[in-house]
Amino acid sequence: MTDTLTPAPDPAARANSLRQQPDTRGHFGDYGGRYVAETLMPLILELDRAYRSARQDPAFKAQFDDLLEHYVGRPSPLYYAERLTETLRQSAAPEMGAQVWFKRDELNHTGAHKINNCVGQILLAIRMGKTRIIAETGAGQHGVATATVCARFGLPCVIYMGAKDVERQQPNVFRMKLLGAEVRAVESGARTLKDAMNEALRDWVANVHDTFYIIGTAAGPHPYPELVRDFQSVIGREARAQLLDRTGRLPDLLVAAIGGGSNAIGLFHPFLDDDVAMLGVEAAGEGLEAKHAASLAGGFPGVLHGNKTYLLQDDDGQIAEAHSISAGLDYPGIGPEHAWLKDIGRVDYTAVTDREALDAFQLLCRTEGIIPALEPSHAIAAVAQRAKDMPADRIILANLCGRGDKDIFTVAEALGVSM
């Protein structure tokens, strides 16, 4: 089984490492931090202490590793997408067209990478003596993963979900209910992910004594961006070892879709000190000049939901409504470590439209027999664009962070098919 929570390397030996963020106050450069109401601050500090202690505890690590192996089904496979690679080469110049490999996190229990983080956080919640779990969800994948671990450990669970997302993600709403969770549809604001997060924070502030908030992405107040990243870094650590084992080399380019950015940071982080290029793919929605969800491409630094990061906002700091065909990317912010990695130039970020993601969705279905979620379809679209400009001996490793069963109704509607 892979080593899932490696203690940080000796800082003195890695003085120039990009893997030593955040600082003790949760800052990634200028981003991150703990911008929360005073009521939550003591709990945030307690969570930080509990997480430091858990990281050093071999029993915590052993339980986490065991659940990931036998409950989640890790390690997930690393797959060489031969037909996709060949198909993309047909439109490339001779000797061009990189190999495309996928980290198959869509094969995890519950169908996405979200479960990795939920396993880690519920173990923390239990360690802290909390008896009630809340979470927000966009596409419903994090809600399903949270409801799943709550069922597994017998804790009551309330999932906040924007009313608009409830409408467009009915299969996941039903899954959560089957798993015993209470799903509360949030009618405020834009009725999507950010409003669900506001409502979860309102619940938390009123129930700090017994409630643990399982945040679904690598954002929120410190230490959430750090601990979510650490729990998701199993993706990158496995992928790194698997590719070395299969090819004897590291990839040339990593690609991952970004909403809040947890699957991307989970893939990227173990490679940050390597000579490997990285590309994060935001949702350009109907286009960057129209409605979209690309906070790095179209936003400015600001403070929301406990952290400082890039946000879609107007000149007065009012948060803009995000738009993406993918409910999981429909958020006007991004995890603070991505904001920092963008500013220092370590990771490139691009954006892919709804239409391009739909094309990539169909491309993967037909070339590889894999129905991807709309979130990683954005990554696949970027892979298709980049692969043809790279020599044929280069390797692109992309994260297939979720499966598409939940999205077939949305895709059918977008393609004008009535079911």
Added chain:
Amino acid sequence: MTRLADAFAKGRAALVCFVTAGDPDAAATPAILDALVAGGADVIELGMPFTDPMADGPAIQAANIRSLAAGTRTADILRIATDFRARHPDVPLVLMGYANPMLRRGPAWFAAALRDAGVDGVICVDVPAEEDEALGPSLRDAGVAMIRLATPTTVGERIGEVLAGADGFLYYVSVAGITGKQQAVQASIEEAVARLKAATDLPVAVGFGVRTPEQAGAIARVADGVVVGSAIVELVARHGAAAAGPVTAYVQSLAAAIAATVEAREITA
């Protein structure tokens, strides 16, 4: 003495009244602020609307939405403040809101704009002591008070951390929760105020869930200030641009209950 210090030195608890700026629209706010003063408010707390007011309950959330839907901009709020200062040279005015609208053009810009508008202090929900650097130094340079919040979870060593750099008054949020929902038990308020007053010379004002004159009077007996918000915002929601009359009458009822605590004290003496 500053305007804020004067407001808390009247021999009775100060009445702090909150409304959301631009609710129902920016043109209506000046008359509502005047109504608060006419009713006997000692400190005006003007809410800066935000799209994502995650510490607020339904009443103030709705006020934020009404204000933004009416097109209220930061420039409108600064103009409302400047005009208020011209009409009421001695009534302290503090802005309450969330970090992002305050920081959008940079903390120094915001602090200077508030100084120029005659704003006395700022309550920022999501800039806790740990992130003071984001806003606190700029406000202090501009002579604007950084008013800190203490809550039922602010205990032990944390009280000192919250008080470091705090100015104007200390706002005790008596309920672990959002605005306007439930009221705290009086005994818990008395215990918390005593704990906080032992740690600071700043006046301690108590808010969240205060809506009746009886509650205001009870808090006024133990604290230096009483904050009322959601109940006033609900009057504005009901009466809109015609809210001035009902608001004045309501604030008068609160002020009378607080004044009665002084008479009670004098009789006892």
